[in-house]
Amino acid sequence: MDQNASAQPDGQPDGRQQFSPVEEFEREPVPPHAQLGFGSFLGMYAGEHTAGTELMLGPLFVAHGVSAFDFIVGLLVGNALAVLSWMLFCAPIAVRARLTLYYQLEKICGRKLVTLYNLANGVMFTILAGAMITVSATALGVWFDFKMPGLDDATPTSVGWVLAVVVMGLLFAGCAAYGFKTISKFANIAVPWMVLVFLTFGLITVRRFIDATGAAIASPDDLWTLCRTAIWKGGQPLAGRAKFTFWHVMFFAWFCNMAWHIGLSDLSVFRYARKAWYAVASAAGMYIGHFMAWICASLLFAYQLHLDPGNADVHPGPLAYDAAGLTGLLCVVIAGWTTANPTIYRAGLAFQAILPKHSRFFITLATGICATIAAAAYPKVTMRLLDFVAIWALILMPMGAVIFVDFWLIRKFGLRSNWAQWSGRAFNWAAGLAWLLTLTVCTLLVQFSTVADWLAAKGLLNVSPERMQWLKETFTIEIFFVSLPGWFMTAILYLALSKWYQSTSRPAVEGGQ
Template sequence: MNQPVTSKESVIDRLDALYEYDREPVDKKKLHGWKTFIAMFAGEHVAGTEFVLGPLMVMHGVSAKDFLWGLLVGNILAVLSWALLTSPVAVKTRLTIYWQLKKVIGPYLTIAYSVFYALILCLLAGSMVNVAVTSISMPFGIPNPDYIAGDIFPSFQWMLIALIVGIVISALAVLGFEKIAHFSKICAPWMVLVFFASGIAILAKLKAATPNEGFWEILSTQIFTGVPIGANTKYTFWHVAGFAWLCNAHQHLGMSDVTIFRYAKKWTQGFASAFGMFIGHFGAWIASGILCAAYLSEGFTNPQPGTIALYGAGFAGAIAVVIAGWTTANPTLYRAGLAIQVVTPNWKRWKVTFAAGIFMIITACIPAVNANLDRVVAYNGLFFSPLGAFIILDVWLFPKIGLISYFTEKSRKTFSWPSALAWFGPFLLSMFIYGKDNFAFLQKMTEGKLPGWIAGIKMDITFLVGPEWLIAALLYVLFSYIQQKTKTNSQLIAEGGLS
C-alpha cells in the first residue's frame, strides 16, 4: 500500500524519480499502441489552437471552396509527413530529437537549437493558456484583452487566472508522457462532440434565418465569404493548404515528434496523426470558423476563443475551450522541458519543466502572441524544419551512398560546419525573400537594387518552408560529402574517432 507523502523531501524524491528516457533509447516495455497516439493527436490538435486558427481564416477572407480544398490537400500532406518521415526515424532510433541532433550536428548547435526551440514552445503553450483563460474569465465578469483595440496587457485579475491555469498545466507536464496521454484519452472524445455539435447548431441557426438558401450558399456567402475583414490580407487555396500542411512543420518535417513517436510500437502508428488533422485541423477549423462568422454577424467584436465557444455551445463550449487549451499546452510544455534539459543537464526534468512553465505564463499574458499566432507558427516551421532533413539523411540515406551516419559524434567533433551552413544559409535566404516585401528596413535597402527575377519572387512565409527544407537537405549532403572525403576513415579510426 502506498504511504502518504508527508515531507518536503519525499515530494522532491518522487519528482526526481520521474524518468522519461531523456538521454537513451526508450525501453521496449514502455512502448504504446494505437490508442495512445490516436488520443494524443486528437487531444493536441482538436484543441484551443483551432479556436484561433479557424477564425483567422474567416478574418482573412478565405472562400468556402478554397478553404475546404486547401484543408483536404494540406492535411493529407501533413499526415504523410508524420507517417513516412517522422515515425520511421523515431521507431528506428527511440531517441528524443535533442539527443538525435547531438549525434548529427554536435553539442554546440544542439544547444542553440534547444534554447530557441524551448522559447518557441513556451510561446505556443502560452497561447493555449491564453485560450483557456478567455473562457474561465467570463463567469467572473473579467474582460478579455482586445489586441485590435490596443490592449498590450490584460487586467491583474485575468493574469491571476493565467497563473493558476499555468500551474495546473505545468504540474501535468511534469508527470510525463504516460500521464499526458491518459489525460488526452479522457478529454478528446468529449471535446470533439462539443466542437462539432456547436458548429452544426450554429449552421442550422443560420439556415433557419435564411430558409431559402442552401447550406453551401450559407457557407459561401455568410461564413467563408472570400472577403477579408478589416485590414487583413486575403488568403487563397495555397495559403490554406500550405498552412494546414506546414503549421506543424517543426513536428513532422523538422522531426520534433520523434520525441513522441519513440514510444510507438510500430512506425505505421504515424498514421494516427490523421485523427488530429482531419478531426482537428479539418473539422474543428470549419466549426470554429462557423462560430466566428456567426458571432461577428450578431454585431459582436473581439471574437476570442472563449466568447465564440460560449456563443455556440453555452457553458459546455466554454469548458471545452479550457480543456482544449490544456490538452495542447501539456505536450507542448513537456517538449519544452526536454529541450531546456539539454542546456541544463544537471537539472532534473521536473525543475526545467516548471522553469519553462513560468515563461509560458508570462507569454500567455501578452495578447499580441495570439493575435499573430499564424506568424509565430510560420517562423517556427521556417527556422527549425531544416534540421529534420539532416536527421532523415543521416539515418536513411548516408549508409546507402557511402557516407558515415552520425559523423560528428563518431569523429568526436563538437561543431558540424555542414549542418551550420545548410541550416542558416537557406533560412537567411528565405527570410530575405520574404522580408524584401514585408520588412520596412529591407524594402528601403533593396528598392530598385535587385535583379528583376529576384524582385519578382513574392512568397508568403508559409510557402517558403517546403523549398527551404529541400535546399537545406541538398546542401547538407553536398557539404557532408566534402567534409567526409577530406579525411579517410582509416585516419579517423587511427585517431580513436570512428569505430
C-alpha cells in the same frame, strides 16, 4: 496545433497521452518486444490534436478572408499531405533506426548542436503554452467584465486581463510542475468529451446561421450555398491580415505540424511502431483536430461577424459560451489546461536538458512563469497564432532535412553518415551551417520587401520604382510557403557542406569510432 513534443516525460516517449510504453530506450533501438500495435497510435493521434489552440486557429482563417471552397478543400488536401509526410518521411526512418530524434540528431550533429535545437524547441513550446493560457483566460472574461485584447492589440488592454492571464498561467504552471501525471490522466478522460463539444459548436452554429439568414436547407447544395454566401464568404480579409487562398490553407494544414512529420520529431514516437504504415493513424488527429475542430471553431467566429461585422475580436471563451453555455466555457478552460500542462512540462524538459543540474520542478515552474509573462505582456502572439506556427515549422524543419539526407542519401555521395558519432565531435558544422543559412535565406525571402526598401534607403539598391515592384513581387515569399523551398535548401546545403567539412575536418577521436 497540438500538444505533442519531443522532450520525454516520465516513462512516455514524448509524454504522449494514451501512449505509455514501459521503457524509453533513450540511447538504444526499441527492441521487438517493446513495439506497439496500430491501435496505440490511433488513440494517441486522435486524442492529442484537439487542443485549446484550435479555438484560436479556426477563427483566424475567417479573419484572413478565406472562402468556403478554399477552406474545406484546402484543409482536406493539406491534412492528407501531412498524413503522407508522416507515412513517407518520418515513419520509414523511425522503424529502421528505432531511435529517438535526439539520439539520431546527436549521432549526426553532435551534442552541442542538439543543445541548440533543444533551446529553440523549448522557447517555441513556452510561447505556445502562453497562447494556450491566453485561450483559457478568455473564459474568465465571461464572468468578469474586463476588456480583452482585440485582434490587433500587441499589448494588454486592461488590468483585469493581465490578472486573468496571471491566475490561469500560475495555476497551469503549478499543475505542470507538481502534478503532471494526474493532469495527464484527467486529459485522457476529457478528450472524447472535448472532441464532441467541438462538434456541437459546429452543429449549433450552422442552425443559428440558418435562422439568422432565413435560408431553407433541403439538400447538400443548399447547405453549400449557405457556407459560400454566409459563413466563409471569401472577400477581403480583416485589416492587417493577408488574404488566404486555397494554397495558404493547404500549406498551413500541411506545415503546422511540420516540425513533427517532415522535421522528424515523431521519430521518437514511430520507433515503437511495428510497421511504417501505422503512421496513417495520424489521419485520426488531422481530420478530427485540424479539420472538424478548425471548421467548428471558425463557425463560431463567422457567426459573430455575421451578427456584428464590426466585432472582430477572437475571444474563444465568450464565443464558446454563446454557443454551448457553461459546457462551452468548460471546454475552453479544459482544452487550454490539459494542453498547456504537457506543453509547459515538455518545454521545461527541453530546458532541463540544457541545465541538467537544476531540478525538474524548478525549471518547469520557471518555464510556466515565462509562458505566463509572455501571454500577459504580448497577446499579439496569440492573435497571430497562424504566423507563429508557420515560424515554428520553419525553425525546426531544417533538422528533419539533415536527418533525411544523412539517413538515405549521404552515403550515395561517398560521404559518411552519423558523422559526429564517428568523428567524436560535439558540433557538426555542416549541419549547423545548413540550418543557419537556411533560416537566414528564408527570413530574407519572407522580409524581402523590407530588406529591399532598406537597401534602397541606404543607396545600395538603385532601381526604378517599376523594377523595385517587380523585385518585391518576385522574391518575397509568405511565411506560410517558405518552408517547402527551405527544406530542399537545407538538404542541398547539408550535402555540399558535408563534402567540404568531412574532407577538411579531422576526427576528434583517432580513427573515428
